[in-house]
Amino acid sequence: MLAQLIVSGLALGSVYALLGLALVLIHKATDIVNFAQGEMAMFMTFVAFVMITQLELPLPLVFVVAPLLGAALAAVTERIVMRPISDGPPVNALIVTIGLWIVFNHTAGWIWGYDPYRFPSLFPADPVEIVGARISPNSLGIIAVALAVMAGLYVFFEYTREGTAMRAASMNRRAAQLMGVNIKRVAFLSWTLAGGVGTVCGLLVAPIIFLDFEMMVSVLLKAFAGAILGGFNSLPGAVIGCMLIGIAETFFGGYVSTAFKDTFAFLVIVLVLMFRPSGLFSRTAVKKV
Amino acid sequence: MLECVDLTARYGGIQALAGVNLTVAAGEVVCLLGANGAGKSTLLGAITSSAPARIGGVIRFQGQEITGWSTEAIVRAGIALVPEGRQLFPELTVEENLRMGAYLRRDRDAIAHDLESMFELFPRLRERRGQIAATLSGGEQQMVAIGRALMSRPKLLLLDEPSLGLAPLLVREIMSLIRTINAKGTTVLLVEQNAHQALQVSDRGYVIEKGRIVGAGSAAQLLSDPQIVNAYLGGATT
Numbered sequence: 180m181l182a183q184l185i186v187s188g189l190a191l192g193s194v195y196a197l198l199g200l201a202l203v204l205i206h207k208a209t210d211i212v213n214f215a216q217g218e219m220a221m222f223m224t225f226v227a228f229v230m231i232t233q234l235e236l237p238l239p240l241v242f243v244v245a246p247l248l249g250a251a252l253a254a255v256t257e258r259i260v261m262r263p264i265s266d267g268p269p270v271n272a273l274i275v276t277i278g279l280w281i282v283f284n285h286t287a288g289w290i291w292g293y294d295p296y297r298f299p300s301l302f303p304a305d306p307v308e309i310v311g312a313r314i315s316p317n318s319l320g321i322i323a324v325a326l327a328v329m330a331g332l333y334v335f336f337e338y339t340r341e342g343t344a345m346r347a348a349s350m351n352r353r354a355a356q357l358m359g360v361n362i363k364r365v366a367f368l369s370w371t372l373a374g375g376v377g378t379v380c381g382l383l384v385a386p387i388i389f390l391d392f393e394m395m396v397s398v399l400l401k402a403f404a405g406a407i408l409g410g411f412n413s414l415p416g417a418v419i420g421c422m423l424i425g426i427a428e429t430f431f432g433g434y435v436s437t438a439f440k441d442t443f444a445f446l447v448i449v450l451v452l453m454f455r456p457s458g459l460f461s462r463t464a465v466k467k468v
Numbered sequence: 469m470l471e472c473v474d475l476t477a478r479y480g481g482i483q484a485l486a487g488v489n490l491t492v493a494a495g496e497v498v499c500l501l502g503a504n505g506a507g508k509s510t511l512l513g514a515i516t517s518s519a520p521a522r523i524g525g526v527i528r529f530q531g532q533e534i535t536g537w538s539t540e541a542i543v544r545a546g547i548a549l550v551p552e553g554r555q556l557f558p559e560l561t562v563e564e565n566l567r568m569g570a571y572l573r574r575d576r577d578a579i580a581h582d583l584e585s586m587f588e589l590f591p592r593l594r595e596r597r598g599q600i601a602a603t604l605s606g607g608e609q610q611m612v613a614i615g616r617a618l619m620s621r622p623k624l625l626l627l628d629e630p631s632l633g634l635a636p637l638l639v640r641e642i643m644s645l646i647r648t649i650n651a652k653g654t655t656v657l658l659v660e661q662n663a664h665q666a667l668q669v670s671d672r673g674y675v676i677e678k679g680r681i682v683g684a685g686s687a688a689q690l691l692s693d694p695q696i697v698n699a700y701l702g703g704a705t706t
Contacts, residue, residue: 340571347557347568354555356518359543359572359620 182312184433185426190318192425193325194387197380198395198402199409199417200332201373207349207412208369209265211272215279217395217402219256219374220381222283223249224390225291227382228298238301242324242382246375253374257367265366288392295394298385321383328379329418332372336414345369349412397441401428404444407451410458420459469494469655470515470547470624475525477510477679484510484521486679492624492657497650499658499666499687501700502676508659509552511676512626516542516549529624544572548622552629554613558602562593565601565612569619579619586615589648607638614645624655631662643669663700667691675700 198216205213227245230236236244260279264271302320306313336342348355348365356362380402381395388394405424409416424447428440451458470492477485485507492498502508513519515527517539527535534542548569557565566586570579587594590611596604601612610630617625627646631639639662646669650656660666667673667687675683675696683696690696 340567343560343564343568344571347560347564350557350559351555353518354551354557355568356539357516357543357549357551357555358568358616359540360568361538361540 180433182310183314184429186312186314186318186322188426188429189422190315190321190425191429192405192422193322194380194384195398195401195405195425196418196421197325197328197376197383198398199406199421200329200414201377201380202402202406203409203411203414203417204369204373204376205366207414208345209261209272209366210269211261211276213279213370213373214273214276214399215256215283216373216377217399218280218283218287219249219253220377220398221392221395222287223252223374223378224298224381224385224394225287225392227378228291228296228385228390231299238299242301242379245382246378249378249381250371250375253377254367254371256374257370261366261370262363265363284392291392293392295389295391298382298390300386317386324379324383328376332376332414335372341368397444400441401425401444404447404451407448408459410460413458413460416458416460469496469530470657471526471528472511472515473526473528475511475514475523475527477507477514477519477521477523479521484679485514487525488676488679488681490674490681492655494623494655495650495653496672497646497656497658497670499660499663499670499673500676501660501663501666501673501690501696503661503700506676507679508676509628510679512549512551512628512657512659515626516547518549540572543620543622546621546623547626548617548620548624549626550613550617550628550630552632554609556601556604556609556612556616558600560601561598562601562604562612563597566593566615566619569616572620582619582621586618589645590615606633607635607641610634610638610642614642614649618649618654622654624657625649627656627658629659629661631660631665639665661700663696664691 198220201216202213205211223245226248227241230241230245231238256279260275261272264275300317302317304315304317306315336346344355344360345365345368348360348362352362384398385394401424402421405421406417408420408423424444428443431443432440472488472490475485475488488511500508500511510519510521513521514523517537523535526533529545529547534545557568566583570582573579592608593611593615596608601609604612630642634642643665646656646658658666658670667690670687672686673690674681
């Protein structure tokens with residue numbers, strides 16, 4: 180039971196971590212929290228569903244194409260909606276992302292209806308026996324895909340010129356500008372990356388909880404909780420925070436009750452913001468100049 | 469090389485620059501002296517298009533008008549600023565900070581070569597190349613800030629109070645470094661409160677007060693001007 184719970188907790192945590200990464204990516208670059216992140220992922224998962232059921236594309240291909248389209252959708256959204264208001268106060272942009280939430284949510288409902296659909300999984304569902312524990316290959320698959328995405332992000336941010344510039348810009352925007360970094364381009368790239376990563380999250384979570392127009396709401400809440408645990412400004416922090424949320428949720432559901440899953444995430448958000456607003460792992464609060 | 473004509477800058481209702489005329493010829497070291505809030509940093513911000521102020525007047529660089537250009541275009545044209553308070557990327561390593569200075573360059577081999585020459589100019593940074601910038605001492609941070617600006621291979625280097633917060637010995641080291649950089653062919657505009665040290669390494673100087681140029685001349689002239697001596701050199705300390 181213990182090993183099973185840990186693996187499914189990590190799988191759930193991986194899903195949250197992908198959305199948490201998307202949130203933190205945009206926040207680091209723009210100081211904006213994109214409340215529409217979950218709904219954009221939901222929207223793209225519906226698009227992926229169309230590719231599978233109507234265009235009859237093979238599932239692995241959809242897993243490549245849909246995130247690219249998700250990145251493109253986010254890129255276009257940034258250009259058309261966010262860029263024109265990027266010089267205004269951040270709270271305006273925040274409200275606009277809430278508006279985007281509603282737009283994507285209603286558009287999806289309008290196009291695809293309000294019924295849940297069964298979404299195919301990339302991995303087999305029947306549990307396999309691994310050293311005495313019955314582990315679901317789906318869980319292992321989710322963890323593997325999430326790790327691959329994280330490794331990709333790590334390489335991008337640590338070893339490429341553009342990735343380093345994005346890190347630099349999140350540390351000191353004016354200095355980055357003085358190096359010739361285009362801050363608007365950094366925002367654009369962050370949205371694009373976040374759009375792709377968020378879509379992967381949607382594709383991984385849909386087989387577990389069914390595809391419907393509200394499927395990402397609770398995922399977004401958990402991703403928030405995890406990202407806040409990690410300080411909301413650190414990509415590794417968000418991953419660890421979301422993993423903790425996933426494990427805690429699974430254990431709570433396994434041993435106590437599944438009735439309070441969402442309440443639990445909200446409790447985490449409130450407690451962290453009250454007692455440790457800079458996250459669990461912050462060494463010192465770095466003051467922004 | 470650099471020419472500011474009737475340059476004005478406003479932050480909301482506050483006039484930070486009120487018609488500044490200033491030139492820097494190729495090969496010179498020119499210093500701009502003035503007290504806190506006189507408009508020195510605003511001037512450098514205006515030149516690099518990085519001050520959040522409303523700018524008026526004309527700025528020309530190498531004969532081309534650059535007023536209103538983006539910071540990116542200005543850096544590309546060959547101007548680099550070492551901002552006040554270093555403004556390093558605190559969580560990046562020394563080497564990453566230096567490489568960020570070459571962000572707009574694509575010549576990988578030449579960048580590697582320039583990185584090497586930075587380590588020759590600042591041997592202490594070589595030992596610390598993998599260290600996070602936030603853990604460096606003030607003097608080392610200033611070296612990284614200067615090195616980072618040089619990594620863009622600027623024709624004109626702007627320095628905003630490089631001596632601020634440094635021990636006297638380090639101040640002298642930074643000032644002699646400015647001479648070295650200049651000798652290698654980079655034109656320098658140095659903004660300082662530390663007038664005495666700045667004039668020692670400069671060919672010419674300007675004095676700015678409340679957003680207006682109130683004095684100009686060769687370093688020797690300014691050093692012997694009793695008014696300048698009284699206002700900025702703390703009386704007769706020469």
